[in-house]
Amino acid sequence: MAFDQKLKLFYLPGACSLNPHIILHEAKFPNVEYVKVGRNDKGQFTVGNELLTDVNPKGRVPALVLENGHVMTEGSIIVQYLASLAPEAKLLPQEGQSKWDALELLNFCASDLHKSVGTLFKPYASDEFKQAHKAGEVARNLKYINELLSKNEYLFGSEFTAIDSYAYTCTRWAVNLKVDFSEYPNITAWQKRMEARPSVKKALEEEGIPLLFP
Ligand SMILES: N[C@@H](CCC(=O)N[C@@H](CS)C(=O)NCC(=O)O)C(=O)O
Structure with a gap:
């Protein structure tokens, strides 16, 4: 499939779909339609009068529909796919040990970071649990990212990669959820660099959500 194929990204403002959204702009994909999903009164994602499950049976964003109709539904795999279509944008290393090391970090974003911060949004999690979780798993993952950013301007070295857009998306949630960032100055500096x-x-701007540092 080609770089200039027609693509359709289903997104919810500020959700993890922001990562592929940033990547599509970073590599200047020319033929992309962005479809904002809504929610019905049962909390299900909707697209107009339809349910998002008609597009992605998991009922989640992101979903990327390719020109041939194929649907991709895991954010970290979507950005690997986009990186492979736009090698000159250097969104992820494509060869050697760096390729595997970058995928390892991307997987950390998709598993540990995404899901630890994402848990703070769960309506069934008690306030007590959320406080303990912020001090536990969330702090552990932010500390690791803060350490990586003490060595380099970006998470995988001196240049931006799709690891940065993923981690930016999740650390953005943490800021909005009032996690204390006073011990993570490198993350704050990098978030400003990202913005x-x-x-x-x-x-x-397209998602209608504000910069953390206007
Ligand atoms: N495994 C998916 C998870 C995607 C995901 O958790 N999406 C969230 C938004 S950040 C979602 O759609 N949540 C709605 C729900 O769980 O009902 C991925 O890594 O892309």
Whole structure:
């Protein structure tokens, strides 16, 4: 499949679909339709009068529909796919040990980071649990990211990769959920660096959500 194929990204403003949204702009994919999902009174995602489950049986974002109709539904795999279509954008290393090391970190974002911060949104989690979880798993993952950013400007070295857009998306949630970032100054500096990128600004603007650091 080609770089200039027709693509359709289903997103919810600010959700993990922001990661592929940033990546589509970062690599300047030319032929993308962005479809905002809504919610019905049962909390299910909707697209117009239809349920998102008609597109993605998991009922979640992101979902990327390719020109041939195939649907991809896991964010970390979607960005690997996009990176392979746009090698000159260097969204992820494509060869050697770096390829595996980058995938390892991308997987950390998709599993530990995404799901630890994401748990703080669960309506069935008690306030007591959320406080303990912030001090436990969330802090552990943010500390690791903060350490990585003490060595480099971006998470996988001196250049932006799709690991940054994923981690930016999740650490953004943590800021909005009032996690204390005073012990993570490198994350704050990197979030500002991320928000200076035209791709990030454009994706946030299209999703109708504010910069953390206007
Ligand atoms: N395994 C999926 C998870 C995607 C995911 O958790 N999406 C969230 C938004 S960040 C969602 O759609 N949540 C709605 C729900 O769980 O009903 C991935 O890694 O892309």
